[in-house]
Amino acid sequence: xxxxxxxxxxxxxxxxxxxxxxxxxxxxxxxxxxxxxxxxxxxxxxxxxxxxxxxxxxxxxxxxxxxxxxxxxxxxxxxxxxxxxxxxxxxxxxxxxxxxxxxxxxxxxxxxxxxxxxxxxxxxxxxxxxxxxxxxxxxxxxxxxxxxxxxxxxxxxxxxxxxxxxxxxxxxxxxxxxxxxxxxxxxxx
Numbered sequence: 001x002x003x004x005x006x007x008x009x010x011x012x013x014x015x016x017x018x019x020x021x022x023x024x025x026x027x028x029x030x031x032x033x034x035x036x037x038x039x040x041x042x043x044x045x046x047x048x049x050x051x052x053x054x055x056x057x058x059x060x061x062x063x064x065x066x067x068x069x070x071x072x073x074x075x076x077x078x079x080x081x082x083x084x085x086x087x088x089x090x091x092x093x094x095x096x097x098x099x100x101x102x103x104x105x106x107x108x109x110x111x112x113x114x115x116x117x118x119x120x121x122x123x124x125x126x127x128x129x130x131x132x133x134x135x136x137x138x139x140x141x142x143x144x145x146x147x148x149x150x151x152x153x154x155x156x157x158x159x160x161x162x163x164x165x166x167x168x169x170x171x172x173x174x175x176x177x178x179x180x181x182x183x184x185x186x187x188x189x
Contacts, residue, residue, distance in 0.1 A: 067091065068106045072147075080151040082115040085168065088143045098138035099145070104165065104175050105133055107147060112161040112179035115149035120159055120183055130180040137174045144168035157183050 029038055071086040084107075092103040109131055116126055139145050146168050152160040158180065165175035 065106070065110070068103065068110060072107065072110070075146075077114075077118065079118050080115070080154070082111055082118065082149045084111055084147045086145055086147070088139050088141050088145060090141055093141050096138070097141045099140075099143075099174075101133070101135060104135070104177075105131060108133060108163045108165075108175070108177040109179065111147050111149045112163055112177070112181070115151060115161050115163075116154070116159045116179075116181050119151050119154045120181075124183045124185055126159070127182045127184060128179060129182050130178075132178050134176040135174075136176065137172060139165070139167065139174050145174065152178075155183075159183060 071089060071092065072084045073086065074082070074084050076083040086107070088099045090097075092100050094100045109128060112131075113126060113128075120126060144167070146166045147163060148166070149161055149163045152162050154160070161179045161181070163175075163177035163179065164173060165177075166173050
């Protein structure tokens with residue numbers, strides 16, 4: 001137990017963030033857990049950005065969409081088709097240093113909405129009814145990814161968009177997505 005406390009104290013004193021230090025200082029370690037395991041788990045949580053407090057500048061509406069939007073660069077816009085490119089930045093990577101699945105969904109939704117807007121009139125609201133994502137291969141940090149969205153079907157009440165994520169250098173497909181939108185007329189009050 002003394003070794004575990006010593007390891008945690010060493011980690012706490014070398015960590016840069018005060019809120020993470022206070023989080024680890026309040027951690028209760030079981031006597032049954034080996035000290036090396038405690039150090040490994042603590043190191044893993046810290047590498048993943050662990051800690052109980054989210055900085056205030058990252059709280060509130062629209063923060064995540066701003067982070068995701070800052071990644072995307074539009075290459076082409078045509079009726080029923082939108083192509084974007086982005087570089088996988090470290091802040092959208094998971095513990096394995098690959099593109100996080102939630103970020104894949106966020107980008108897929110954002111590009112699908114843009115693509116659907118090329119065929120759906122502005123007088124109709126779009127409601128995302130379904131978003132399916134197939135994770136075929138991981139995109140590593142700093143990889144350039146091309147996102148190609150195209151309208152599969154668009155009717156009076158429904159629009160379906162297919163989204164494909166490909167690596168720029170190898171043209172390998174990493175993620176396939178399909179978004180279904182319901183087209184609703186804007187209510188006039």
